[in-house]
Amino acid sequence: MKKMLYIASLLGAGLMTSLHAVAGVDAARQNELLYFIKHDCGSCHGMTLKGGLGPALLPETLAAKPRDYLVNTILLGRENTAMPPWNTMLSRDDAEWITEQLQDGKVMETELVLNKKSQDLSGTGK
Amino acid sequence: MIRPLSISALRSALLGTCLLLAANVFARGTGDLGIVIERADGSVQVVETSTNSSLGRIEGLGDLSHASAVYSRDEQFAYIFGRDGGLTKIDIIDKKIVKRIMQSGNSIGGAISQDGRLVAVSNYKPGGVKIFDADTLELVANIPATYGDQGLQSKVIGLVDAPGQKFVFSLWDAGEIWVADMTDVNKPVITKFKDIGKNPYDALITPDGRYYIAGLFGEDGMVLLDLWNLDAGTRRILDGYGKGEKKLPVYKMPHLEGWAIAGNFAFVPAVGHHEVLVINTLDWSEAGRIKVHGQPVFVMARPDGRNIWVNFAVPNNDTLQVIDTQSLKIIKTLTPGKGVLHMEFEPRGGQVWASIRDEDRIAVFDTETLQQLVTFDAKKPSGIFFTSRAHRIGL
Numbered sequence: 473m474k475k476m477l478y479i480a481s482l483l484g485a486g487l488m489t490s491l492h493a494v495a496g497v498d499a500a501r502q503n504e505l506l507y508f509i510k511h512d513c514g515s516c517h518g519m520t521l522k523g524g525l526g527p528a529l530l531p532e533t534l535a536a537k538p539r540d541y542l543v544n545t546i547l548l549g550r551e552n553t554a555m556p557p558w559n560t561m562l563s564r565d566d567a568e569w570i571t572e573q574l575q576d577g578k579v580m581e582t583e584l585v586l587n588k589k590s591q592d593l594s595g596t597g598k
Numbered sequence: 599m600i601r602p603l604s605i606s607a608l609r610s611a612l613l614g615t616c617l618l619l620a621a622n623v624f625a626r627g628t629g630d631l632g633i634v635i636e637r638a639d640g641s642v643q644v645v646e647t648s649t650n651s652s653l654g655r656i657e658g659l660g661d662l663s664h665a666s667a668v669y670s671r672d673e674q675f676a677y678i679f680g681r682d683g684g685l686t687k688i689d690i691i692d693k694k695i696v697k698r699i700m701q702s703g704n705s706i707g708g709a710i711s712q713d714g715r716l717v718a719v720s721n722y723k724p725g726g727v728k729i730f731d732a733d734t735l736e737l738v739a740n741i742p743a744t745y746g747d748q749g750l751q752s753k754v755i756g757l758v759d760a761p762g763q764k765f766v767f768s769l770w771d772a773g774e775i776w777v778a779d780m781t782d783v784n785k786p787v788i789t790k791f792k793d794i795g796k797n798p799y800d801a802l803i804t805p806d807g808r809y810y811i812a813g814l815f816g817e818d819g820m821v822l823l824d825l826w827n828l829d830a831g832t833r834r835i836l837d838g839y840g841k842g843e844k845k846l847p848v849y850k851m852p853h854l855e856g857w858a859i860a861g862n863f864a865f866v867p868a869v870g871h872h873e874v875l876v877i878n879t880l881d882w883s884e885a886g887r888i889k890v891h892g893q894p895v896f897v898m899a900r901p902d903g904r905n906i907w908v909n910f911a912v913p914n915n916d917t918l919q920v921i922d923t924q925s926l927k928i929i930k931t932l933t934p935g936k937g938v939l940h941m942e943f944e945p946r947g948g949q950v951w952a953s954i955r956d957e958d959r960i961a962v963f964d965t966e967t968l969q970q971l972v973t974f975d976a977k978k979p980s981g982i983f984f985t986s987r988a989h990r991i992g993l
Binding site for chain 2: 516
């Protein structure tokens with residue numbers, strides 16, 4: 473119940489700041505990226521990002537690391553480890569947005585908001 | 599008072615009821631059943647291959663990304679190994695969870711022992727193998743994957759069962775293969791093979807249970823262990839298969855489960871290359887390479903060995919290719935949909951099932967005509983496991 477209110481208030485508040493933090497990533501792309509994070513990054517980092525072959529991607533371990541360093545890790549990978557470069561599939565804007573979501577622990581939460589939003593849109597006949 | 603006739607009538611009525619009850623408990627056999635892992639919802643669907651239908655769903659299994667399963671030898675129970683460290687025993691007849699435990703923080707796969715009494719789980723964190731009683735899921739042995747001088751713990755991958763009540767597995771961080779003999783569960787006997795190569799990522803065992811082969815991620819090559827001759831140690835095969843070629847980024851670890859063997863050839867995915875490698879199993883030399891559509895993830899043989907089916911890592915995971923094992927040529931490229939994650943053949947190979955994750959469905963193909971027969975709904979399906987695995991070494 474609390475969560476619903478929270479989501480509703482976010483929606484009311486002129487569509488959440490988090491979704492507009494990176495200029496080049498629109499809502500549709502954000503949806504795609506969330507899916508990508510859960511399923512494709514998730515194949516190594518776990519679907520709930522608690523770690524697998526790759527380390528956990530949770531705020532506890534990521535928040536203190538420099539943002540650019542993580543963005544570069546995502547785009548260029550890490551030499552001699554299993555972390556591949558994603559720059560053929562992700563733009564810098566994409567990687568920045570992903571990093572922000574990961575550092576702030578928003579991946580699961582934001583998805584809720586997006587799902588709610590798409591339901592709302594379909595409700596208004598859009 | 600009671601006439602003999604009515605006694606016998608009563609008796610036969612009772613007998614009839616008993617038979618009926620018995621028939622109800624075992625309403626059907628399980629030889630044509632299987633499960634489909636629905637990774638996002640933590641559920642499994644029980645499916646049936648005789649008429650290709652879904653029999654129902656079992657929910658509440660936790661994080662099932664990358665989940666795998668093995669079967670009890672009576673094919674009534676499946677043990678599901680979840681990514682979140684959960685081990686769940688389900689009854690596929692009654693379609694319910696029998697028991698569920700959280701056995702570690704983070705796990706990757708499992709195996710069932712030759713005698714069917716032990717279920718082993720390989721863990722990433724803390725790294726090692728835990729062994730449970732298949733009946734009760736009580737812990738019976740714990741084998742931490744400790745290596746080096748500093749007491750580091752390695753992630754464990756490529757866990758399989760082997761004849762002689764053994765489990766064999768590989769240590770990703772340590773580059774070691776361990777053989778655990780569980781003949782006496784209270785005293786596992788562990789034989790370790792060190793310095794086998796960098797980062798083994800998965801392994802398989804040949805259908806006869808003799809050869810254990812680990813693929814290396816950190817080097818181009820594979821490692822062979824002959825379980826009939828442990829004293830001979832490990833041997834490097836396909837050494838430097840990618841030499842001179844630029845290795846591509848690997849977006850998804852390939853799998854070696856589902857041994858693809860046909861005649862004297864074995865087929866395995868090349869890591870970081872758009873190739874399937876062909877190995878001559880008589881001397882374990884490279885017998886060829888087949889250029890394919892992307893980086894192979896699963897390379898699986900139709901049970902009769904005539905064809906090989908291959909799926910691919912992102913961004914090519916909308917495609918399946920079929921290779922003819924006589925000509926070593928691709929005979930068909932199918933694009934069943936986005937996110938083709940796994941395939942499973944019916945025991946005699948007439949049909950193959952493929953999970954199409956991003957489209958929330960399962961597609962079933964005829965393996966002769968290579969046409970899609972039916973498709974049905976599943977929520978973010980990943981692994982498909984048929985009960986025939988219960989009777990195969992290494993699965």
